[in-house]
Amino acid sequence: MGKLGCGVDGNLNEAKFSEPMPWIGLYIAAASLACAVAMAADLIRGSRQQKLWFPSKFSSINATSLTIIAVAVKLSVDLNAAMPRRVDQLAKLSSGTLLCTVMGNSMPSLGTMDNNDLCTNIIALGILVVTVIVNTGVQLGTGVIYLYWKEHALIMFLMLVLLVILCSSALTVPVNNKYFQYKYNKKYDMTLKEDSNETRKRGDKELKEDLMKFWMMAHTCSPQFVVGRSVTCEAAGALCLLGAMILAQAMLRSYLMPWSFKFCTGESDYKWSTILVLIAQTIAVGAGTIGPAIRWFNAVNFRCPIRRKKSGKKKLTVERYWIQLLVEMKDCPLNIRFQDRFCKKFAHDVKYKLLDLCIGMQTGIVLGSKVIQFISSHNPLQNQISAVTLCILKGKRNWLS
Known part of the structure; x- marks a missing residue:
């Protein structure tokens, strides 16, 4: 067993340092399964309620979910643990893919946050994503990750793009919530006024029409519905599907064409728990990709034939609400007071340049x-996949009901 602390020769005894690692791997697998259960629960709930934008109730972005995600992607940030085997290298790749899947799956939850929670959660998620990207890059440089270089590079790129898309969508949430609340109140008052002017007894048909009217008002003004049907959420669904395909092809090539890889011998410090992590994260990626993919399919198929005939110039325009918050921030004066006129002018110039850059990036x-939406809507293969997916989902919904 050896003595804890210093050995006979005076050096630190490291014999027991790696003993808890398999149990840490089991902890990572449990966190990955928790992510899978949360995303699957949202998928089943959305299917049963026929809300095919799949609102995020269990897999929303908050302090609890971010903590679980940080535990689940622990292998991606482990810089010095040896991962020689095939399953070890695949587990490294699946951790990054899981983060991409969770980001795309939980995107509609942005609509239900207030401004403070929105800012805090996006910053926390950004810190986690940047940490994973940097640590993965370090492992590629040091040789801890010695296979699937292209796959890791693509996954890191998808992580960064999804983070930027989340930030872009977050900028529209305050503006959209304020606008839809105003429109909802206006329509609600108009409807009440119309009903108060009618004194005759209403039949079943009229009552049904009124019920549908109120339901449609509440349905289309739902914050998660607005975010889930946005063009950025649609693009995030396509990127999540791409990430899952990257992981799937890496796993298939590893097991069906093992001669094309040269795996190292030895054993990881995580030992038997690595295969559990890989299985749990593969399940989570599979369960979490279905919702964003269906959002993408449905949003593309929702385009009517008349709109498809419009010119690309008409489609490729940026609506006002995407940049309205940034424009308002640009027009607002600085709250900081400067005694020196030069410093005041310099601060204003920096502010204008920075916000102009943000507006350009948002655009x-x-x-x-x-562009992703346009390419998807004109792809015949995508329409066939969408039809098959919707048939499967319809059968699943009938089974659940």
């Missing part, structure tokens, strides 16, 4: 998302 993100 580019929205245009890029619309």
Whole structure:
């Protein structure tokens, strides 16, 4: 067993340092399964309620979920644990893919946050994503990750793009919530006024029409519905599906064409728990990709034939609400007072340049998302996949009901 602390030769005894690692791996697998259960619960709930934008109730972005995600992607930030085997290298890749899946799956939850929670959660998620990207890059450089270089590079790129898309969508939430609350109150008052002017007894048909009217008002003004049907959320669904496909092809090539890889011998410090982590994260990626993919399919298929005939110039325009918050911030004066006139002018110039850059980036993100939408809506293969997916989902919904 050896003595704890210093050995006979005076050096630190490291014999027991790696003994808890398999149990830490089991902890990572449990956190990954928790993510899978949360995303599957939202998928089943959305299917049963026929809300095919799949509102995020259990897999929303908050302090608890971010903590669980941080535990689940622990392998991606482990810089010095040896991962020689095939399953070890795949577990490294699946951790990054899981983070991409969770980001895309929980995107509608942005609509239900207030401004403070929105800012705090996005910053916390950004710190986690940047940490994972940097640590993965370090492992690629040091040789801890010695296989699937291209896959890791693509996953890191998808992580960064999804983070930027989340930030872009978060900028529209305060503006959209304020606008839809105003429109909802206005329509609600109009409806009450119309009903108060009618004194005759209403039949079943009229009552049904009124019920549908109120339901549609509440349905389309739902914050999660607005975010879930946005062009950025649609693009995030496509990117989540791409990430899952990257992981799937890496796993298939590893097990069906093992001669194309040269795996090292030895054993990881996580030992038997690594295979559990890989299985749990593969399940989580599979369960979490279905919702964003269906959002993408449905949003593309919702485009009517008349709109498809419009010119690309008409489609590739950025609506006002995407940049309205940034424009308002640019027009607002600085709250900081400067005694020196030069410092005041310099601060204002920096503010204008920075916000102009943010407006340009926001415009580019929205245009890029619309390009993905345009390509998807004109892809015949996508329409066939969408039809098959909707048939499967319809059968699943009938079974659940």
